[in-house]
Amino acid sequence: MDMKTLNIVKLNFLLIALLYCCNMHADGLFAIQNGKLVAAHTYDLWHDKDANHADDQYKQVGTKRFQSKDGYTYEVKAYQNKADDADLYGDTIFSKIAVTSRSPEGKTKTTTFINDDQWLKYGYWDCAYLTNYLWYINDLSVCRLVSLGDDCNALVFQGYRDAVDAEDFTVLVTYKDQVKLVYHKDNNIFDIIENAKQTIFRLGRAISGEEEKPRFEFTKMTFGDRQIKVENDGQIESARIVVNQKGEEQGYYLEENKDKH
Numbered sequence: 001m002d003m004k005t006l007n008i009v010k011l012n013f014l015l016i017a018l019l020y021c022c023n024m025h026a027d028g029l030f031a032i033q034n035g036k037l038v039a040a041h042t043y044d045l046w047h048d049k050d051a052n053h054a055d056d057q058y059k060q061v062g063t064k065r066f067q068s069k070d071g072y073t074y075e076v077k078a079y080q081n082k083a084d085d086a087d088l089y090g091d092t093i094f095s096k097i098a099v100t101s102r103s104p105e106g107k108t109k110t111t112t113f114i115n116d117d118q119w120l121k122y123g124y125w126d127c128a129y130l131t132n133y134l135w136y137i138n139d140l141s142v143c144r145l146v147s148l149g150d151d152c153n154a155l156v157f158q159g160y161r162d163a164v165d166a167e168d169f170t171v172l173v174t175y176k177d178q179v180k181l182v183y184h185k186d187n188n189i190f191d192i193i194e195n196a197k198q199t200i201f202r203l204g205r206a207i208s209g210e211e212e213k214p215r216f217e218f219t220k221m222t223f224g225d226r227q228i229k230v231e232n233d234g235q236i237e238s239a240r241i242v243v244n245q246k247g248e249e250q251g252y253y254l255e256e257n258k259d260k261h
Contacts, residue, residue: 028040028227028228028229028230029041029171029173029182029183029227029228029229029230030173030180030182030227030228032152032175032226035176036178037173037175037176037178037179037180038180039173039180039181039182040182041182041183043181043182043183043184043185044184045113045114045115045116045117045170045181045184046115046116046117047114047115047116048116051081051083051116052081052082052083053081053096053114057081057082057083058079058080058081058082058096059079059080060077060078060079060080061078061079061080061091061092061093061094062077062078062091062094062121062140062141062142063075063076063077063078063142064076064141064142064143064145066145066153068150068151068152068153068174069150069151070104070150070151070176071103071104072101072102072103072104072151072174072176072177073101073102074099074100074101074102074153074174075099075100075102076097076098076099076142076143076155077097077098077099077100078094078096078097078119078121078142079094079095079096079097079098080093080094080095080096081095081096081116083116084118085118085160089120089160092120092121092123092140093118093119093120093121093160094118094119094121094142095114095115095116095117095118095119096112096113096114096115097112097113097114097115097119097142097157097172098110098111098112098113099111099112099113099155099172099174099179101174101176101177101178101179103176103177107177109177111178111179113172113181115159115168115170117159117160117168118159118160119157119158119159119160119168119170120158120159120160120161120167121140121141121142122140122141122142122143122144122158123140123141142157143155143156143157144156146199146223148173148223148224148225148226148227148228149225149226151175151176152173152174152175152226153173153174154171154172154173154174154182154223154228155171155172155173155174156169156170156171156201157169157170157171157172158170158189159186161188165186166186166187166188166204166205166206167186167187167188168184168185168186168187169183169184169185169186169187169188169189169203170183170184171183171184171221171228173228182228183221183228183230186205187203187204187205187219188203188204188205189201189202189203190202190203190204190218197224197225198222198223198224199222199223200220200221200222200223201220201221201223202218202219202220202221202233203218203219203220203221204216204217204218204219205217217232218232218233218234219231219232219233220232220233
């Protein structure tokens with residue numbers, strides 16, 4: 001192979017690599033294509049086939065309303081099933097979400113999601129590992145609203161959690177009269193960073209290690225203009241459980257000096 005041919009091969013390889021990197025960089029949780037909101041991945045909420053999902057089995061326990069700059073208004077209603085664990089959590093637990101959009105012309109559309117694993121309102125036994133307490137507000141909100149631009153918003157829900165497993169972290173995106181599930185995985189919120197251009201959630205979950213000193217895997221979720229990007233944010237090799245004076249578990253203290261991210 002002569003030098004000219006070799007240079008052409010190298011150039012082609014470089015172009016392919018650049019295209020690949022650009023595509024990777026553009027990957028996100030959703031896209032808006034020809035006026036349609038398209039989720040990049042499919043996630044399944046747990047639907048208990050033996051549960052009774054008739055309308056008379058639910059009661060409304062929360063509402064959140066907001067408006068986009070394009071004139072669309074939205075109402076998010078949270079419903080609790082009679083089978084939900086209300087004895088322990090009261091009206092803070094719910095398993096059904098109904099999002100109703102209203103166009104500037106008054107046309108309405110409702111999209112419903114059922115998750116028999118259940119969600120919890122913010123402010124009630126949630127964000128146990130949150131380190132940025134300036135963000136935390138004990139207002140028992142159904143969800144957190146993150147703007148993605150003039151016509152697009154993200155709704156962030158926290159799932160039911162126990163003393164061992166991470167809660168579900170659920171993200172819905174609204175665009176015009178469309179609502180899509182774009183993310184649903186078990187993840188704890190460790191930090192939230194907000195500025196004028198974007199909001200970043202640092203998420204983590206224990207993946208291995210001893211029960212007293214688990215190893216955490218972190219994910220960084222960045223909410224920006226018409227996009228949500230997710231990337232691996234490294235691991236922390238160990239952490240220790242923090243307990244109060246009564247010996248009750250309060251969460252984990254991360255040994256940041258061992259942070260590999």
